Amino acid sequence: MASSDVSGKAFDLKLLRKILTYVRPYKAVFYGAMVLTVVLSALGTARPILIQYVIDNFVITPDSEGLLNYTLIITGLLLLESIFQFFFTYGANYLGQNIIRDLRLQLYEHILSFKLQYFDQTPIGTLVTRAVSDIETIADIFAQGILTIFGDIFKIVVMIAAMFYFFDFRLVLISLSVVPVLFYATRLFQLKIKSAFQDVRTQVSSLNAFVQEHLTGMNIVQIFNREEAEMEEFKSINEKHKAANIRSIWYFSIFLPVIEIMSAISIGLAVWFGGLKAAQEASKISLELLLYRGMGWDVAPDMTMITLGEITAVIIFINMLFRPLRQLADRFNTLQMGMVASERVFKILETNSRIEDKGDIVMDDVRGDIEFQNVKFGYKSDELILKGISFKVEAGQTLAIVGATGAGKSTIVNLLSRFYEINSGSIKVDGVDIKDMDLGSLRDHLAVVLQDVFLFSDTIMNNITLSKDIERHQVEEAAAFIGVDDFIESLPDSYDYNVRERGNMISVGQRQLLAFLRAYVSDPSVLILDEATSSIDTHSEKLIQKAIDKITEGRTSVIIAHRLATIKKADKILVMEKGEIVEEGTHSELLAMNGYYTRLYEMQFKAEEEDVT
Known part of the structure; x- marks a missing residue:
């Protein structure tokens, strides 16, 4: 009407x-x-x-x-x-x-x-x-x-x-x-x-x-x-x-x-x-x-x-x-x-904008195998962003995705979480098409850390647990494990500190650390990091890199990265260009190809590696 x-x-x-x-x-x-x-x-x-x-x-x-x-x-x-x-x-x-x-x-x-x-x-x-x-x-x-x-x-x-x-x-x-x-x-x-x-x-x-x-x-x-x-x-x-x-x-x-x-x-x-x-x-x-x-x-x-x-x-x-x-x-x-x-x-x-959750398969235990098979997608039906991409990630592996802005990297993350429906092809987790999975069950096994971290106007504790049934001592143990407890304890009221609207009372790096902790306490089978280490200072980067090493251990990770350290440790790297996978391999294998990745490495990562050296 x-x-x-x-x-x-x-x-x-x-x-x-x-x-x-x-x-x-x-x-x-x-x-x-x-x-x-x-x-x-x-x-x-x-x-x-x-x-x-x-x-x-x-x-x-x-x-x-x-x-x-x-x-x-x-x-x-x-x-x-x-x-x-x-x-x-x-x-x-x-x-x-x-x-x-x-x-x-x-x-x-x-x-x-x-x-x-x-x-x-x-x-x-x-x-x-x-x-x-x-x-x-x-x-x-x-x-x-x-x-x-x-x-x-x-x-x-x-x-x-x-x-x-x-x-x-x-x-x-x-x-x-x-x-x-x-x-x-x-x-x-x-x-x-x-x-x-x-x-x-x-x-x-x-x-x-x-x-x-x-x-x-x-x-x-x-x-x-x-x-x-x-x-x-x-x-x-x-x-x-x-x-x-x-x-x-x-x-x-x-x-x-x-x-x-x-x-x-x-x-x-x-x-x-x-x-x-x-x-x-x-x-x-x-x-x-x-x-x-x-x-x-x-x-x-x-x-x-x-x-x-x-x-x-x-x-x-x-x-x-x-x-x-x-x-x-x-x-x-x-x-x-x-x-x-x-x-x-x-x-x-009366607006029908729901994701059609017709899946009835509840996944109690997810290993973390991910497979994209000839996936095509466009935010508009006549403008494809992904043009038939296929790849596979084994359980426990770390996949890094690199490419220019607009190549379709973040779109992969959105599709894996079923925020959007694909035009054609299939996406499988542990061999099961995600359309056949109960949507809540799928997302229970995923955790996403975005570049722009959103925090509610609430305490640090509630922003981490999101009101789930997670005990305080579990949060404190997780914070100590990934190395973010020091900064939380330094805040007034510690875990009860109110970060105000969008977390404006703490720095960008600190918000990122809380996002990592939030992802870790949910104990996901698949971890997704969407440019989560960009636009931060060197000190925060070291803390975040340490947190990444901790939370990616033993679980499947998909990382859209701007930092060389993350990419070099990945088991597999996808190089994307205009919605297509143009190269695939490890860091050393891709450099040996002397193609897209090599040019990207020389423009973006080589100076960073020389600075570290």
């Missing part, structure tokens, strides 16, 4: 049915709230009728005792109505909060299952908007939308029916003659406001995406002196957001005065017609009564007439009738915002 599809309908009933499916676990609360709306409508309708009776029977003809009794009854009804209103408000909000909790959990679980390709194409700020503010807006559909609108409409129907039943139909008909015009204005408002609020939600999403992206990349903004340029772009987006909101406010500001004018006209008609008829009928009745008494008629004249109590009750009814009509503007405002937000949330829920 496209977010831009306004379609001219005030409500998308199909979308509304989807929303209401989330009510099923809370049917008792939902139906209870519906019953309360009926009760509240009955209580609200009873008051003007009782007030009419009090005026006509205990005020015009003074009766203090009757007046007191009925005043107590009306006060009791008001108190009872307030109690029921409390339960209705609490129940509606309780329902809304439970539904958005369930919906947010479903949405986040769905997002977690997406392929990385989806995140490559979707701004993170947009997803944040969907998961936070859009879902929060959906809660108002129940708290201030569907239930309240149903209650208001039911109240309107009950009050109109009561007015025609209890009062002079001519007075009621004249008083409510403006209602059709009001219903037409309400309908027109519904149609216009939906389009306006779709625009509002679009601009909110754009604003969130821009802010999130530029705050994350603030160092780039400042390094390249882009503050003024980015501010101008932000002003433009912010202006569009303001314009979208003003458009919705414009429709809203027209609708409210229309209701007020219609209400005033309705009350004016009631007073004019009711007062006129009351005066005329009073004169007629007085004359008939005089004739009745003077002429000695057997049949008394009809004493029914429009009374002061009836006119008063009709005026009260008109105010009560137009109050929900006036509030419908707010209700439709809220409901349309919620409908637009839900439309966007369901669009993500």
Whole structure:
């Protein structure tokens, strides 16, 4: 369902049915709230009728005792109505909060299952908007939308029916003659406001995406002196957001005065017609009564007439009738915002970007044999990154992959972890195609260390274990084994030190060391290092190289390397060029070929080797 599809309908009933499916676990609360709306409508309708009776029977003809009794009854009804209103408000909000909790959990679980390709194409700020503010807006559909609108409409129907039943139909008909015009204005408002609020939600999403992206990349903004340029772009987006909101406010500001004018006209008609008829009928009745008494008629004249109590009750009814009509503007405002937000949330829920996990083979024990057989892959279907590559790594071996930027090195890592699906060919681990393996089982046996290490705003301990069932003493022993315990112990609070957002409180090299420790404590069968030793200082490199030697021992390792020391120790080296394997062998074998690897070695590694010597 496209977010831009306004379609001219005030409500998308199909979308509304989807929303209401989330009510099923809370049917008792939902139906209870519906019953309360009926009760509240009955209580609200009873008051003007009782007030009419009090005026006509205990005020015009003074009766203090009757007046007191009925005043107590009306006060009791008001108190009872307030109690029921409390339960209705609490129940509606309780329902809304439970539904958005369930919906947010479903949405986040769905997002977690997406392929990385989806995140490559979707701004993170947009997803944040969907998961936070859009879902929060959906809660108002129940708290201030569907239930309240149903209650208001039911109240309107009950009050109109009561007015025609209890009062002079001519007075009621004249008083409510403006209602059709009001219903037409309400309908027109519904149609216009939906389009306006779709625009509002679009601009909110754009604003969130821009802010999130530029705050994350603030160092780039400042390094390249882009503050003024980015501010101008932000002003433009912010202006569009303001314009979208003003458009919705414009429709809203027209609708409210229309209701007020219609209400005033309705009350004016009631007073004019009711007062006129009351005066005329009073004169007629007085004359008939005089004739009745003077002429000695057997049949008394009809004493029914429009009374002061009836006119008063009709005026009260008109105010009560137009109050929900006036509030419908707010209700439709809220409901349309919620409908637009839900439309966007369901669009993500209906997005099929999951990796098809049809595999049912659970690998309890993985040796670490890896085989690529004529694998072809492209991030776009018409642009192949890997053009039919094949290689094999025996269990316990270390494979190094080298090549120019864009050769396809990191793509191999992504495919082995099944972050993307291959176009053709097969990838096998221990002779089993990874498509036939349970995805969770596959990834349980893999550990990946990336060049750009991501750490959560949490303690070092939680960043290492990622909340898995790993004891603290196991982490401390692993840190000592690979030689990173000294730097951790030197930090304030040691393993309980909070590294803040993205680990900015520690250096790049220290983040790399924590990534190695995180990989090691997971005890993987296959270790993948994606350029994990680039862009670090010499001291950190020595610590990291020592850590690499420790954690690669006895397990299959795939290393995309920029450092000569790592490459020279590899059992096999793949040289890649434009998505193809152009050479394969050990360090000495490749140098002997005097080909791609030799040229790469002379450009990138020879000076490094001479410096070490």
